[in-house]
Amino acid sequence: MALRPIDNALPITPERPKKQTKISALPTKKQQPEFGLVNDENKASLPPPADATIDYIPSENLKPITDPESKIQGLIEGLDSKDWTKVCESLNAVRQFALYHSSLLHPILEKVMLVLVKAMKNPRSALCKTSIMASSDVFSAFGDKLLDPTTDAFDSLLLQLLLKASQDKRFVCEEADKALAAMAKSMTPLSLLHQLRAYVTHANLRVRAKAAISISNAVSKMGLEDMKEFGLVSLVQMAVDKLNDRLPEAREAARNIAFCVYQAYTENEEQKQESWQTFCQSNLPAIHAQSLVKIASSQ
Structure with missing residues (x-):
């Protein structure tokens, strides 16, 4: 027997699909960039490894080396190391040798200066600063003995110090300024002037200014006879050239050079x-x- 449809049955409607939850496009914790470093593929990139801790020891806190004669060979090997931390340790040893055992360090001065230059060029700030600190102690210990006409090691070192003193990194710049001051204090002014004169016309205006300051420091310690030996006219022409330099410290150094020559000339x-x-x-x-x-009348 056929079944009759039920008149009051409700029509069957299809079930409405459930509303899907919108998923946020924000990256998960692991995906979020760290330290603000993101590569070209928008993936997190890790920060560079931190430098090992390096102690910056003031010169007055350095101590003599026990049995320095047996350790000088190890110093040479350390300076040649490919491990930058070992080079730092060796540069601190250089400072000890310079201050307390300078006779042992003297035969390898050229090598030491070349290592100082190489370390100053290194992008690691710790190695750079340690080398600058070492140069200060080397200047204090050896002075004019660093000037060897058969090598340009000192000239390369001087240029690097002028460049580092011209940088924006404050702690490097300040340390380089100290090294340049130690150089001016330990070397005879006439010898130093001959080394510095080429840099007052350097293309980098900051290098020019730092060279002018060092020249000013040297000239302030000179008497008339030393000035005449270098050339009075050369000195005043150097001062005149810097009077119109772009940086105020270069102009101030030029005024001081001119006044020092004036005082000596009219003494x-x-x-x-x-x-x-x-x-x-x-x-x-x-x-x-x-x-x-x-300038003379205004003093």
Whole structure:
């Protein structure tokens, strides 16, 4: 028997699909970039490994080396190491040798200076700073003995110090300034002037300024005879060139150079201003002579 449809049955409607939960596109914790470093594929990249801890020991806290004669060979090997931390340790040993056992270090001075230059060029700040600190102690210990006409090791070291003193990294810049001051203090002014004169025309304006400051420090310790040996006219021309330099510290150094020459030149002159004016007018263009006379009269 056929079944009759039920009249009051409700029509069957298809079940509405459930609303899917919207998934956030934010990266998970593991996906989120760390330290602000993201590579080209938008994946997290790890920060560079941290430098090992390096102690920056003040010169006055360095101690003599026990049995230095037997350890000098180990120093040479350490300076040649490919491990930068060992090089740092060896540079600190260089400082000890320089301050307390300089006679043992003297035969390898050229090698030491070349290692200092190489370390200053290294991108690791710890190695760079340690090498600059070592250069200060080497300057203090050896002074003019670092000047060897058969090698350009000192010239390379001087250039690197001027470049580091011109950097934006404050702690490197300040340490390089200290090294340049130690250099000016330990070396005879005349010898140092011959080394520095090439850098007052350097393309880098900061290097020019640092060179001018070092020259100013050297000239302030010179007497008239040393100035004459270097060349009075050369000194005042150097000062004139820097009076219009872009950096104020270069201009200030130039004024100090000019005034030091003025003081030495007129030390035994009764008519100081007239004598200085005559000298300037005889050796410089009128506008430059006027600038130097004005500097002398303003002091």
